[in-house]
Amino acid sequence: xxxxxxxxxxxxxxxxxxxxxxxxxxxxxxxxxxxxxxxxxxxxxxxxxxxxxxxxxxxxxxxxxxxxxxxxxxxxxxxxxxxxxxxxxxxxxxxxxxxxxxxxxxxxxxxxxxxxxxxxxxxxxxxxxxxxxxxxxxxxxxxxxxxxxxxxxxxxxxxxxxxxxxxxxxxxxxxxxxxxxxxxxxxxxxxxxxxxxxxxxxxxxxxxxxxxxxxxxxxxxxxxxxxxxxxxxxxxxxxxxxxxxxxxxxxxxxxxxxxxxxxxxxxxxxxxxxxxxxxxxxxxxxxxxxxxxxxxxxxxxxxxxxxxxxxxxxxxxxxxxxxxxxxxxxxxxxxxxxxxxxxxxxxxxxxxxxxxxxxxxxxxxxxxxxxxxxxxxxxxxxxxxxxxxxxxxxxxxxxxxxxxxxxxxxx
Ligand code: ADP
Ligand code: MG
Numbered sequence: 001x002x003x004x005x006x007x008x009x010x011x012x013x014x015x016x017x018x019x020x021x022x023x024x025x026x027x028x029x030x031x032x033x034x035x036x037x038x039x040x041x042x043x044x045x046x047x048x049x050x051x052x053x054x055x056x057x058x059x060x061x062x063x064x065x066x067x068x069x070x071x072x073x074x075x076x077x078x079x080x081x082x083x084x085x086x087x088x089x090x091x092x093x094x095x096x097x098x099x100x101x102x103x104x105x106x107x108x109x110x111x112x113x114x115x116x117x118x119x120x121x122x123x124x125x126x127x128x129x130x131x132x133x134x135x136x137x138x139x140x141x142x143x144x145x146x147x148x149x150x151x152x153x154x155x156x157x158x159x160x161x162x163x164x165x166x167x168x169x170x171x172x173x174x175x176x177x178x179x180x181x182x183x184x185x186x187x188x189x190x191x192x193x194x195x196x197x198x199x200x201x202x203x204x205x206x207x208x209x210x211x212x213x214x215x216x217x218x219x220x221x222x223x224x225x226x227x228x229x230x231x232x233x234x235x236x237x238x239x240x241x242x243x244x245x246x247x248x249x250x251x252x253x254x255x256x257x258x259x260x261x262x263x264x265x266x267x268x269x270x271x272x273x274x275x276x277x278x279x280x281x282x283x284x285x286x287x288x289x290x291x292x293x294x295x296x297x298x299x300x301x302x303x304x305x306x307x308x309x310x311x312x313x314x315x316x317x318x319x320x321x322x323x324x325x326x327x328x329x330x331x332x333x334x335x336x337x338x339x340x341x342x343x344x345x346x347x348x349x350x351x352x353x354x355x356x357x358x359x360x361x362x363x364x365x366x367x368x369x370x371x372x373x374x375x376x377x378x379x380x381x382x383x384x385x386x387x388x389x390x391x392x393x394x395x396x397x398x399x400x401x402x403x404x405x406x407x408x409x410x411x
Contacts, residue, residue, distance in 0.1 A: 099408030155185035194238030278330035
């Protein structure tokens with residue numbers, strides 16, 4: 001599903017009130033009865049104004065009439081929820097225009113947006129429940145259970161969790177995007193001027209980057225966290241010029257010549273946090289090992305690099321939790337108002353979603369191919385199928401994300 005914000009500017013204040021009323025009604029009603037929409041929107045023009053707005057909103061797909069219901073009613077669509085989030089950002093001056101979609105993750109859309117000074121940002125729209133509607137096979141029960149408003153609830157949880165972790169990680173100085181705003185099932189963050197590791201065919205110093213990534217995993221663990229999807233799609237690599245004094249931060253540098261004899265350092269930035277788990281999680285060891293192995297496997301296949309060091313091992317990482325005064329970030333989520341029940345609901349949904357795809361969360365859209373298994377998939381130039389990179393290349397995105405050929409659609 002693609003966000004098309006063009007119709008936004010044609011909506012009048014009454015339409016927004018009615019759309020907001022449908023959203024409010026959705027909290028307790030799977031299908032919001034028309035009289036309730038009338039009551040919640042409290043338009044001055046009365047029922048006829050409401051009906052006019054309802055028909056406007058339905059025409060552009062923000063709400064949809066549900067015919068088989070016992071009563072007359074409407075359901076908010078993903079498009080409707082997208083518009084409400086954008087409307088909130090616009091009124092808070094956090095987003096001014098919406099540009100291209102640069103990525104389609106397994107359960108999200110990633111859009112370039114801009115604030116009113118033209119600074120580009122990234123809008124991530126969570127779309128839990130999307131895959132299950134597509135891969136109907138073996139998914140009937142899931143579909144039944146999850147129909148109605150709960151995709152909205154789950155996508156909202158994913159955005160809340162991701163935002164809370166991005167904030168906490170950012171505060172702790174982890175290399176993550178800058179969290180800028182959150183509304184409903186979406187978040188706004190800074191644009192990383194780089195490429196997913198997945199798109200990078202060779203690097204000058206695989207050992208250096210590998211060590212840095214493992215160090216990041218261990219640093220997360222020290223703060224009580226496991227990423228849970230630490231793979232080549234969720235590690236962005238940006239280039240930083242190394243000034244003549246060298247890398248002042250003293251960390252391992254991955255430098256190389258880029259033709260014009262300017263040394264650059266490849267800096268990893270971690271993204272994608274809805275599935276993060278605590279080091280105290282009952283399956284923590286499995287998640288930790290999976291993250292470690294993901295990196296090992298990728299470095300071996302892509303760069304023919306195999307570390308001489310064994311591990312790292314969960315039991316050692318576990319001992320490091322909270323050491324040297326490291327703040328436990330896994331506790332930050334509950335502090336942000338995310339309840340245990342919310343965490344459980346979201347975890348179950350993510351697990352079901354991954355299972356429905358038949359893999360363990362490699363960032364593709366569920367295309368049914370045996371993507372995660374095959375070696376040839378990792379060979380240069382053979383990345384076929386519907387994966388996020390394809391989308392980025394097609395749109396000429398990220399190659400030069402800051403040269404704004406498209407100013408985007410004002411909202
Ligand atoms: P999903 O949860 O669907 O996997 P991600 O957060 O991993 O979503 O984002 C999907 C893709 O979008 C990433 O692989 C990356 O290419 C791009 N992307 C996401 N966030 C940013 C960002 N802040 N800056 C630049 N690109 C991004
Ligand atoms: Mg991802």
